[in-house]
Amino acid sequence: MKVVYLTSESYIDHSYTVASELKKHIELIIFLQAKEATIEIDRWCKKFGAEFVKRKRFRNPLSFVSEILFLLRIRKLKPDVVWFNTMTVYQVLLAGILLKKFLVVMHDVDLHPEIKDNHGMFSVKMTMKLALKKICAASRVQSEIFKQQHGFSPPVFQLPVIDYYKDTGEPADKPAAGKNIPGKVRFFFFGSVEKYKGIEILLDAAEILQSKGIDFELNIYGRIKYDTEAILDRIRNIVNASIHNEFIDYRKIHQIYNSNDVLILPYRQVTQCGPLLIGYSEGVPSICSDLAGFREYVTDGRDSMIFDNTAAGLAAKMEEIINDPAIVNKLSKGIEEIALKKFSMGALAGEYIENFKKCKES
Numbered sequence: 001m002k003v004v005y006l007t008s009e010s011y012i013d014h015s016y017t018v019a020s021e022l023k024k025h026i027e028l029i030i031f032l033q034a035k036e037a038t039i040e041i042d043r044w045c046k047k048f049g050a051e052f053v054k055r056k057r058f059r060n061p062l063s064f065v066s067e068i069l070f071l072l073r074i075r076k077l078k079p080d081v082v083w084f085n086t087m088t089v090y091q092v093l094l095a096g097i098l099l100k101k102f103l104v105v106m107h108d109v110d111l112h113p114e115i116k117d118n119h120g121m122f123s124v125k126m127t128m129k130l131a132l133k134k135i136c137a138a139s140r141v142q143s144e145i146f147k148q149q150h151g152f153s154p155p156v157f158q159l160p161v162i163d164y165y166k167d168t169g170e171p172a173d174k175p176a177a178g179k180n181i182p183g184k185v186r187f188f189f190f191g192s193v194e195k196y197k198g199i200e201i202l203l204d205a206a207e208i209l210q211s212k213g214i215d216f217e218l219n220i221y222g223r224i225k226y227d228t229e230a231i232l233d234r235i236r237n238i239v240n241a242s243i244h245n246e247f248i249d250y251r252k253i254h255q256i257y258n259s260n261d262v263l264i265l266p267y268r269q270v271t272q273c274g275p276l277l278i279g280y281s282e283g284v285p286s287i288c289s290d291l292a293g294f295r296e297y298v299t300d301g302r303d304s305m306i307f308d309n310t311a312a313g314l315a316a317k318m319e320e321i322i323n324d325p326a327i328v329n330k331l332s333k334g335i336e337e338i339a340l341k342k343f344s345m346g347a348l349a350g351e352y353i354e355n356f357k358k359c360k361e362s
Helices: 009-022 039-048 062-076 089-098 118-130 140-150 164-168 199-211 228-236 250-258 274-282 311-323 326-343 345-361
Strands: 002-008 027-034 051-054 081-084 102-106 135-137 186-190 217-221 241-244 262-265 286-289 305-307
Touching: 002 009, 009 027, 009 039, 009 164, 009 274, 009 345, 027 039, 039 051, 062 089, 081 089, 081 345, 089 118, 102 118, 102 345, 135 140, 164 250, 164 274, 186 250, 199 217, 199 228, 199 311, 228 241, 250 274, 262 274, 262 311, 274 286, 274 326, 286 311, 305 311, 311 326, 326 345
Parallel strands: 002 027, 002 081, 027 051, 081 102, 102 135, 186 217, 186 262, 217 241, 262 286, 286 305
Antiparallel strands: none
16 A cells, blocks of 8 residues: 655654554655754654655745645655645645545644644634545544534544654653652653643642642743743742743653653643653653543553642642652553553554555545
8 A cells, every 4th residue: 555644844753653663564655844954854854765845835926836736746656545644725725636535634623722823723724624524533532522523533543652752862861760769759741831731730739749848859841832920930939840941852852751750741621642642652651630632541540640630639649659659660660561552653553554445445
């Protein structure tokens, strides 16, 4: 089976994991679209024999012409299926005319409430309108949401454990406390700080623990995107808390995960979560909000933990681990025994290929 895979720099980590496995099973021709070529993109393309395609701005009048020529070139390859990781507005308009069989993964069927990418939102709306029957979901929870909204279930390309940062990152500079090293348990938050990610719940929980005189460490990695000064003030008032208010270079992510013990994911909304799946690749467990998007991937108490969406509930889970750091090792072992067996790309590849076959035969 020949599949042409179109992806972008936004999904370079996810695409790395997917392509690494699928190239073992099918003929996979890969194009990576981005505004500019970078050293990271160049290395990625060389690894997979992929081709970089410069993406012109939507407002550039040449953009429409270049998209036509690009899709015509793909058609000449005579693929069984063209698989889009995301679509530009022009690709949405043209794919149904120029391509016979194609699928597009909708990574956020239920958009995050604070999303401000106008082109991205417009592209999603156009995809829903013009390519509804071609849409695939990135998780089973998203598939259920899609069915409630549109009356049918889309194919699922379940997001796998993300290996990219382990394979490309710099080594950790110190061992983590949960790995049989005495010292404070190190909790951390990773990713851009946006309202739907619930950083306030984490800070409330940290303040509860501090008021009880409990010793721990909290490290926050990611650019704050709202109420910056108020959030910084709260962090400064928590003993042994630190904030790296910046975009985190991809080469540093492996080091961050392995220099901490437990990832905190106090999200208010989630349908799939990259930081959780990076943690699984690194053997680092999480404490997650009680949301369907996390329950799809977490076996509570065995490979990660679920808390009850309150600051007190989160503080209780954190205190449990502080009092018994061996829980970290137990959960890490559970990741290897449970999560990786269910969500590694090797485990999910069969379902991906079955989706391609159904598209080809439809």
